[in-house]
Amino acid sequence: MNAASLPLLQNALTVGAILFSLGLVGILTRRNLIVMFLAAEMMLQGISVSLVAWSRYHGDFGGHVLVIFVLTVAACEAAVALVFVLQAFSRTGRLDAAAWQSLREATVGRTIDRELPAVDTVPPRFPTLTPAGVQPATDADDALEREHV
């Protein structure tokens, strides 16, 4: 522990806060169930960074122990959540959170996708290898033989 640990604590807490806020935005906006769970895991990561930063500042292991339990709970949550996601997918055929909107509150309006953005018509560009050299003349019968083991 040295006197310079307060700026480090503040920097690490800021990183944790940014991760938590990004996870919050993700879980609020995204509709894919898997991406929503990724955002939830990101919030857990932000909490872990903050806990370890405080642990470093205090010079004890309390935050480390808490983060170990956070890891445990995250593993349990991922197992149960993925089972739920698979069941939901096998019932609706979609990974869409809005497919389950009949569970919403009575006062909340329905989500209806009326004006979807146009489907990407530009195909994704993958790197290609330029053909190099002359294509060798191949004999179909040669391919069946093995000259070398």
Added chain:
Amino acid sequence: MNPVPLASGGLLAGAIVATAASLWMLLPNGREFQSTRRLGLLLGAAAMLAFVAAGRRLGGLGEEAVFLLVSLVAVVSAAATIVSRSPVYAAIWFALSLTGVAGVLLVLGAQFLGVATIVVYAGAILVMFLFVLMLAQPAGLAPYDRVSNEPFLAALAGAVLLGVLSLSIGRLSAGVPACCAPPARAAAAADAAGAATDAPTAAGTTPAAAADLAAGPPAAVAADPLSDNQVARLGAELFGRHLVAVEAAGVLLLVALIGAIAIVSRGEAALAAEADAVRAADRRTSR
């Protein structure tokens, strides 16, 4: 934070330039000129030595630079996770973000947690997510991946939350509240206050006591995560003070395992029953 001495900065800059030059000499350039490569090797070794020397003399700068780098990786790839439309890309960006978070944890002195984050999250949980994605993702971008719920309001909520958190983090500079001050510092502050009030009476005895208190109680020094045998002492703490919690976590893992299997098997039974009912209805209508 001490200002970086000029000589150390020059040493670091020299090390960087030497590394670049040695790489330029070592890279294949179509000519077989042995003396250039040998010179490059020598220059590279000198650059490594200069890096080590500069790292020793710079002190805190290395830690700060590494922290900046890994936290940038974590935050930028976390943002990319949120905004990327393809969920597969989101999962891969999340893996990069986990790498950054593990780096932050390592800089903060949590060696075991840094490694455990990589192993548990990137190695197990993320691969499970990717597996489910590959199993359940339709070809191309699904419509629900191309829109999001209330992006403006959600971004506003995130900004407000981040602003409030930054305010409270910034207020730490004014002074850590008494509840959250580390024990050594709290003792030192109490000692300073005590010395201010009854300085004349305790003038003869305070120096040694003040030194003791400023160094913190021996238990706190022994629990400092940055000293030797960190993982062993973390294990002792975990299985000593928190043994009941460890047992509870084990029970939680077992319950999650059984629960996941139970949901799968009941769900499959329900699906099979549904399929049977549909088949029976078909038979009835065909008759």
